[in-house]
Each structure stands twice: as C-alpha cells, then as structure tokens.
Amino acid sequence: MLDIGVHSLNGREHKCLFRNNGDGTFTDVAHVNAVDRIEDGRALNLFDFNGDGQVDVLMRNYRQPAQLLRNTGGPQHWLAFKLVGTKSNRDAVGARVTLTTAGKTQTREVSCGSGYLANQSLVQHFGLGNATEAQEVTVRWPSGAYTMQFHVPADHLVTITENAGE
Secondary structure (H helix, E strand, C coil): CCCEEEEEEECCCEEEEEECCCCCCEEEECCCCCCCCEEEEEEEEECCCCCCCCEEEEEEEEEEEECCCCCCCCCEEEEEEECCCCCCCCCCCCCEEEECCEEEEEEEEECCCCECECCCCCEEEEEEECEEEEEEEEEEECCCCCCEEEECCCCCCEEEEEECCC
C-alpha cells in the first residue's frame, strides 16, 4: 500500500510517496516513482483509473499539469465493492465494509468528500495479496442493517444492495 504526503518548502510542497513495509513502518519511495518534485499541490484522487483492480493516484497542481501515477505493483489479488443503499442513502455514505481473508481483517468506510478540490471514489477497494477469495464480507449499513457474504472470489467488482433478498 502506498500513501502520499507533503512537506512544505517556502510555501510550496515537496511530495512524498510512502510504501507500507507491512511491519508498522513506511519508506519514502517518491524518488523512485518520480514524484519527489516541489509543486503547489491542490488535489489528490485515489481511484482505479484503468480498471485493473489496483488503485491509481491523480495529483492536481496549481498552474501545472496533473500527474497520473498508475499502480503497476504486480499481479496481486483484489476485491472492490460498490454499495447501493435502499433504506440508507443511495450512495451508502457511512456504510462500513469489513473483509476477512487469510486470517487478516480490513475495513473501509464509504465517505463522500476528502479534501480541497478532490473527491474519492465511492467504490471500496481491498488488496488481497495472494488470497484468491475473501472468506467473509460484512457490510454495516447506516440504517443499522447488516449484509454478509461468504467465499467471495477475488479480482472483480461486487455490487451489494442493502436488504437485497429479504
């Protein structure tokens, strides 16, 4: 997993790109990925630009061209979820998706709005590493309802509708 950060230098920002080492530490890999430039950053969007299941990064800068960082991290498995609310709001804002695979649990919460001049995708992406399925997926809807799915195969987008099948 990569995270983006900034450091201020004379009112401008030095971009940082942090790789999660998996042990609670991070390494700045901006110089390797050609993002260690000093610019006036304005917006950061995280989304799957090319539909390959890997989250890409779009950085927009003041009076400068945008930068698209395509994630070419290699063939890892993934799952993405598009939630559709029926009793809750239609975009499922506030819903929480919890995924368990290979003894590890990940959680994402649907939000709308993330910063100045940027908004994130409502689709919730999960990296699965070498796992070929999610053993359990639970959605807690803003209405208080729960939806559970078991043995969800990797590498595709799953649409889950609140209270479907009731």
